[in-house]
Amino acid sequence: MVRASGERRWSRFRNRLASASTGWWLLIVIFIEAAVALSVRLPLAFGQSPWGGLDKSTELPGFLALLVVPLLVFAAWRVVRQQQRERNQAFQTSRLMDTVLHTSQDWLWASGPDGRFTFSSPACKDITGYLPSELLGRHITQVVDTRDLADARENWAKDGSNSWSRIVTVCRHKDGTRVLVEVSGRAVLDRDGKEQGFEGTCRVMATETARSCAEIPARIQALLTDGSIMTAFQPIRCLATNSIIGAEALTRFSGSEGVSPEVHFLEAASIGLDVELEILALRTALTTAEALPPELYVAANFSPRACLDPRLTAAIEESAIPARRIVLEVTERQEVADYGPLAEALAPLRRAGLRVAVDDAGAGFASMRHILQLKPELIKLDREIIAGIDTDPAQRALGAAMVGFSSEIGAALVAEGIETEAELAAVTKLGMTAAQGYLVGRPSLMPADWARWGQ
Template identity: 40%
Template structure:
């Protein structure tokens, strides 16, 4: 039994179980189960005290009356918990039916309560969260201060996990509030970075990029990463795509707009409706996903009909990892975007030049075109032109800019 308890404690301390409403339970439940079994109790539970109510957050064991049920609540004043907290009852009772104060509680005789242990759970700042309790339906004279000390140690461990859970929940709520504020107050705007024909010296299109009006400043990739954790990535990406495509009305008909979309947005985001009514021959969808994708058939089922109407697909960050090559092979894009990790210092690095040349050859044989990203120096630009790459974007050619500035650039 000691081994079981030690295993439960080790699992909790290791932090291998994530803290959330759905996943914190197993770790705390293991602690409850281990201490209940170790002490020979019928029920162990963790209760939160909220607004004068005792709410059972975690419960292990069973008692026939059903007074202790997960998620249910009862007035804390009618509980052992409150009486232990204010000192009317000791934290350890070997037989509650022999204690006059305990006998004032209806549950004492109704269950009946035999042995009972209860210790407070206090968070890091000293606030009382609730109590950690065990009881049996029979007296147990073998219980002692060592058992109570063990309960206190486990209560501290539970407090640490509960605090982490609350901090995570608060962080999620903060992200939700930030996102709602940005979306509700038109705090999302789009900027446009030119994609140029470097041989002919003209702008072919613009990649649309999201910018957020919020304080303090947070980089766009941080926004999208956090929103993805909330499960609201599709909502944000769809909003950005709708805003980006509005620029088509203000740009010349020969200029295209590239929008970024994840596989989830394409498959689950009603993507066809999102592009309905748009001049698809002027739209490029850049698939932004740096991980392996297992749903290529589903992605293709959405995109192929749109491609027949003129939509073009681009694979972003080619050469940045194995996943980008899988995307190219499975989705057969019209455009392959050479990642900045290849173009950066390509004029001084033979290996980068060799890889870029290989991708150029691949693109030529598959009927796709190359766009080099992240061009910042004239040397990089000259080297890419020498390799036969005629399309590029980067600070050397133009920074992301508001739509009005993009219009001015064209004129």
């Protein structure tokens, strides 16, 4: 504290010294100019030529020129002073921002239009486990599922706003754990109003702002009984025929605007009701899927632990959707220590026609273990691999390798998160089987949209 106070006093002394020094130099220059003017004017007053070289024809112009010089010097001094003040202000602002970045518990971030981080403050280490240097250039799906924020973004876009505030979602920590966070941000627009990226803040939900743990059981029990669970479908397009071949079921909760669906599953897991919620979400999805065109398959996310529950078999057998139209996407919500029981539980369903998919392949080691152990019929490539695949040679090489690998094991390869025509063209050229993403089709709760997918 004493040191900081001393530094401030020294800074003020230097500024005063610089100001006083500049003022003295100006007085010296003016004195010199006045002396030169008098040395010219006085000889002329007595009819003599100053310095033996000036005459009356040059008297007035010379004298005016001598008077202009101090004015120019004074103007230059004012400009220098203004620049000095601006530099001092910029330095102080920069130092203040640096202090905020290094002491704030809020994570300040920015991303480009391609969804890759262009800035990350040091607070990201405490929230995500990653250093800023590890996130720069990486896609935001490294730490958060953009689908979790999709509904919120749709809401503020409809209102004509380019910002959102305190969206509750789940952050994927480097160690594999899930962290409840609040995200606020805004779109960065150019002069034409076109999005150039996003910037905002993220913070771990504080104890006083997080919903009380005592309220979680009642809230989850209400979800299990009040029918507030809904299903949205997002189309999956075959790249060879350009037709819609399937739809992924995405769970939505009515009355939960601004809260990621993943938050509800995380809360349910905290009290041991995650499997119950997953079973209910699957039953709801299969019931809702009866309105889909009959040629489309239905893909639903399911955790490894939920796959071991006998109610999974009952839900599928009781559904009006035949097993051959159902794809079970195995997620990474829990670590699988022994794949034997998991494979054994899925075997009867697979013999009945059910297919298994591994979701977010390439996002972590767990998904690759799922592929090797489960031998799935579908592999869904994570957005981290797809984003920018049209411009990144390394990503294209990895994509090509996955095409060859999936072909060797007889699995279809689905590219997730397609958002640009260039990405779509790139994955098509590589020979991937299907594509899913906002460019192909956004999630929809409307049966009228689903009907068009079959046309």
